[in-house]
Amino acid sequence: MAELKYRTHHGMVDLLPEETPKWRALEEIIHNTARLYHFEEIRTPIMEQTELIVRGIGALSDIVTKEIFAFEKGDDHYILRPECTAPVVRSFIEHHLDQRGGTQKLYYIGPMFRAERPQKGRQRQFHQFGLELLGSDSPLADAETIRFMIDVVNRIGxxxxxLKLNSVGDPESRARYKEIxxxxxxxxxxxxxxxxxVRFEKNPMRILDSxxxxxxxxxxxxxxILDYLNDETAAHFEQVKGYLDASGIAYEITPRLVRGMDYYTRTAFELTSPDLGSQDALAGGGRYDLLVEELGGPATxxxxxxxxxxxxxxxxxxxxxxxxxxxxxxxxIVTRGEAAVQWASKALSELRKKNVSVxxxxxxRSIKAQMKEANRVQAxxxxxxxxxxxxxxxxxLRNMHDSSESKVSLEEIFKRLTN
RNA sequence: GAGCCCGUAGCUCAGGUGGUUAGAGCGCCAGGUUGUGGCCCUGGAGGCCGUGGGUUCAAGUCCCAUCGGGCUCCCCA
Incomplete structure (x- = not known):
């Protein structure tokens, strides 16, 4: 194959017509599930300020230290978002969403970017959906988050x-545990x-994940760490487990589960699949009680x-x-001659007005070629x-499935095709 | 950042020890039916054998470099 002049960037793929239907199906499952849980969709820009992501995820995290696409233009520092929690939190703060009242239940779908070496199940532009439940301290919020996640995955089949479940502790418990x-x-x-x-001083808990x-x-x-939780956090974790039990969701307690983003507190979880090989993490998340305040918002x-x-x-x-x-x-519509194309041009509009795909x-081309195409596109x-x-x-009017044919008027065609 | 594998038509792949005009299947286009699809038959288009250099009388085949792709580790979704 001769060298192509233009191609996608490393780790970025085109989704061709053969593949887009399953993406739409997946998106539909996500939107439908969100509707059942009454989560509302939020769409944030693909680019954010670099500082937001660095502060949000943690300057020492792998994502920030080696996987970021960032550039400057004038005095502005742009970054292609590597994940969407920090952007959603930013939006929550920027638009004072807490003032809408109650708990904000937001979900998103969209592309994320990480400058990694691509491999199976890993690309530089990839897509995530997720949700952020802001303003609730309740273990029920944790359980709802996990339920949603599992529900979407199950609906796909x-x-x-x-489900790996852990509590990485509140700041007090964590400080104590870090010392130990x-x-x-x-x-x-x-x-x-x-x-x-390197992690020993700055973030010793990440060593557990090594x-x-x-x-x-x-x-x-x-x-x-579960032996070092204070009473309140331990009780919170127990309730999360209780709510999961109540909805019949099985989990595995994994005390060494520590997630890559620095903002997590208390509940942390990951969903893995044995069908994926090495990149087996399907989804992950947890509680982040300090992030909103850290990024300049109200304690949430x-x-x-x-x-x-x-x-x-x-x-x-x-x-x-x-x-x-x-x-x-x-x-x-198979046509022969310019007059027929004229007629077809009008019929196309009329049929589409009546919601018939045509x-x-x-x-x-020849009638034969057109019939062939009609067959190929499965009209x-x-x-x-x-x-x-x-x-x-x-x-x-030819029925392509049973090959029956009849001569009918335009009115009759409309009648037969729209009922 | 480290390692392994692979680059021949649109796609999937053949092309022993280097030897004339590089092949198949599928797909595409056309004809067989001068107005009718699926099956069948016939024909056609489509390849600087990823790129550059080297060895040789001769390179898709051997050597070197380079680019691209896939996979693995680390990490993550």
Whole structure:
């Protein structure tokens, strides 16, 4: 294949007509589920201020340190959003959404950008949907968030997933636990992986999440954070579990689950699929009670999650689930001669006014070629128009499924195609 | 940031030890039916064999470089 002059950027893909139907089906499931839960959609810009993302996710997080698309124009620092929680929180603060009253239940769907090396289930432009529930401290909000997440995944038909659940503690519990962690690991610091050594001072909890072989024995030594939660946070976590039990949602308590964004407090969770191979995280989220205030808003407890749409579609495909259908026209108008094209031009408009999907040939090709195309696009009917039809005022209506044909008037065509 | 695999028609792929005009299936276009699809038959279009350099009388095939793609680790959705 000769070299192409223009191509997509590394890790960015075109969704071709064969693939867009399943995307629309997935989007529809998300919108429908949101309606059932009464979440409202929010759409924020793809670009944000760099500082928002850095402050929001954490300057030391992997996302910020190595996966960001950012550039400057004049004095402005632009960043392609790598996730949508910080942008939604920004919008919540900017537009004083707390003043709308009650708990804000927002959801979003859209592209995110991370400058990573692409591989299966991982692209530089990828899509997430997620929700953010702002203004509630209640464990019920956590449970609703998780229910929504699982509900969408189930509605797609992906069922064999694992929900990993943890509490990463409130600030007080966490501070205490961090000390314990550092005490435990300090004697072995030199034996930890380079990455973990860096994390030791700034964010020791991330060490628990390390997959480095050499870290494992020391991670084993560490106590569970769940044993260091204060009474209030422990009770909150118990209630979250209770609400999940009540709706029959199974979970696995994983005390070492620590998420990549620094803003999480208390409840943290992840949904994984065995059908995905190495990039097995379908969705993840948790509570972030301090973020709104940290970004300059009113103190507002919040919880949310984000799910990877490519990964969900991948899991669905792996399971042989067919999502969405290729759109087909109801009618294909076959024409012969300029007068017929004239007539078709009018008929196309009339039929569409009556909500009938209809197409025709744009190349003045042979009847045979047009019939072939009508067949390929799976039209239900073909209307054949030539000189004889125009003279008689009767048109050939062919049922493409059973090959039956009849000569009928325009009025009769409308009647048959619209009922 | 590190490692592994792969680049031949639109797609999926053949092209032993280098040897004349580079092939198949599917798809596309046309004809067989001068106004009728699916099946069948016939024909056609479509390839600087990713790119550049080297070895050789001769390179899709061997060597080097480079670009592109896929996958894995780390991390994440």
């Amino acid at each position: 992906v069922r064999n997933t694992t 962690l550092q005490e435990t690991l300090k004697p072995h610091l030199s034996k930890l992986s380079e990455l973990s050594q 997959k480095e072989e050499e870290d494992q024995p020391f991670i084993e030594m560490c106590p569970s 407890p919040a919880v949310g999650f984000a799910a990877g749409m490519e990964r969900l579609l991948l899991a669905a495909e792996e399971l042989g689930i067919n999502l969405g259908e290729t759109p087909t026209p109801h009618v294909y 197409t025709t040939d744009y190349q003045a 239900t009917y073909a209307i054949i128009v030539g000189d004889s039809e125009l003279e008689e005022g009767l048109f050939t």
